[in-house]
Structures are given as C-alpha cells and as structure tokens.
Amino acid sequence: MNNIIHFMARLSLLYYLLWSTSIHAYAHNRDTAPNSTYPTPDRLFHIARSLNRNLVCYDANQANGKLDTKEPVKVYWLNREKEPGKTNGLSFIQKKMAYGYKVVSVAEHTCTITLTAYPERELTICREGDHFVCRVKIDNRQAILQSLYVKASPNNPLNVEYVELQGITTDTGVPVTEKVSK
Known part of the structure; x- marks a missing residue:
C-alpha cells in the first residue's frame, strides 16, 4: 500500500508541473486503442492521462533486430491536440519524476x-515474432501491456485517483485490466 501511495505522489507532482504550464486541459478520450494513437512499428505501450489527450509513448529502441543495450526504450510525448502527430522528448524532470525508466x-x-x-512492478521487453512486446502481470495474469491510463482528479490535478x-x-x-488506486 505504501508503494502505491509513493507512486501516486510522484505522478501527482509531475501532473502539477505539467498542468501549471498547460493552456488547455481537455477531458480525456478514453479511446487508447493503438489505431487511434499514431502507432509506430516499435510501440510497446503508452500512457494516457485524464488531463488531456496527449500520450507518453514507449517504443523498443532497436538496431538490426536487437535491442540497444544502452537505451532499450525510447520515451517521448505524442501530441494529439494542438499539433496532432508531433513528438517531443521528455524533460529531465519528467524522466526523473514519473515517465522515465530504469534498466534492471x-x-x-x-x-x-x-x-x-x-519501480515495484517489472516490465519485460522481449521479441515476439518480428517485433518486441512488453510483458507484465495485470490482475495476476501474464499479459502484453498496451497502455496505462492515469485518472487525475478534475478539481485537483495533483491528486491521482487511479492508474x-x-x-x-x-x-x-483476451483483454485484461487492473485498476490501482489508493
């Protein structure tokens, strides 16, 4: 339970930083299917947020069919509002506070x-056929992760209601979901 609270607190701080610089905060379209998110052939999964429709995307970083051992995952923002399809890298704070990753x-x-x-839940990136996927336990079942949806309180973007x-x-x-909340 303490780990979940720590996770929520980190996301809350990041949301505050993003919200305070954002001009628009639209209601999130719960459609997080890959076809609606400008997928790349290397897309592992993405994070959708209730604050707006932009996504944080995680792609396998490979060369000649092998994962890059120094940076196995590319993480970036995908704009779906003002400039649909435009991508941007993460800031230092975004990497360190919420959207970055650590190689185990x-x-x-x-x-x-x-x-x-x-950091309590490990994600395994592995080759499946001709592409890479991200495996993780969801609701105590082995699954291929497609997305995470983060619901922030509409009145307080610092308060993450659930992931x-x-x-x-x-x-x-078959599809599987797991809601993690406080």
Missing part, C-alpha cells in the same frame, strides 16, 4: 525495466 537487466532480445513512478493497466493475456489473448 538487458540481453540481446530481452530487457527488464521498471518505470520511475512505479489502470490495460493489456492482452498471453495465454488466451
């Missing part, structure tokens, strides 16, 4: 990472 282990076709805001993980189970191929 790396091999030729496999990498284990943790997200800065939630929802969305994926596809690896054994049956």
Whole structure:
C-alpha cells in the first residue's frame, strides 16, 4: 500500500508541473486503442492521462533486430491536440519524476525495466515474432501491456485517483485490466 501511495505522489507532482504550464486541459478520450494513437512499428505501450489527450509513448529502441543495450526504450510525448502527430522528448524532470525508466537487466532480445513512478512492478521487453512486446502481470495474469491510463482528479490535478493497466493475456489473448488506486 505504501508503494502505491509513493507512486501516486510522484505522478501527482509531475501532473502539477505539467498542468501549471498547460493552456488547455481537455477531458480525456478514453479511446487508447493503438489505431487511434499514431502507432509506430516499435510501440510497446503508452500512457494516457485524464488531463488531456496527449500520450507518453514507449517504443523498443532497436538496431538490426536487437535491442540497444544502452537505451532499450525510447520515451517521448505524442501530441494529439494542438499539433496532432508531433513528438517531443521528455524533460529531465519528467524522466526523473514519473515517465522515465530504469534498466534492471538487458540481453540481446530481452530487457527488464521498471518505470520511475512505479519501480515495484517489472516490465519485460522481449521479441515476439518480428517485433518486441512488453510483458507484465495485470490482475495476476501474464499479459502484453498496451497502455496505462492515469485518472487525475478534475478539481485537483495533483491528486491521482487511479492508474489502470490495460493489456492482452498471453495465454488466451483476451483483454485484461487492473485498476490501482489508493
């Protein structure tokens, strides 16, 4: 429980920093399906937020079919509002406070990472066929992570109400979600 509160506090601080510099805060379109998010062939998953429709995208960083051992994941913003399709890198604060990652282990076709805001849950990036996927336990089931949705309080962007993980189970191929809240 303490880990979840720590995760929520980190996201809350980042939301404050983003909200204070944002001109528009639109209601989030819960449509986080890959077809609606300008996917790249290397897209592992993305984070959608209730503050606006922009996404934080996580792509496998590879060369010649192998993960880059120094930087196995590319993380960037995908604009879906003012300049749809435009991408921007993360700021130093965004990487350190919430959207960055830490490499736990790396091999030729496999990498284990943790997200800065939630280091308690490991994500495994591995080759599946001709592309890379991100495997994680969702609702105690092994799944391929597709997205995370972060719901902030509409009256206080510092207050994260919950985070929802969305994926596809690896054994049956059915959608699975898990809502993590305080």
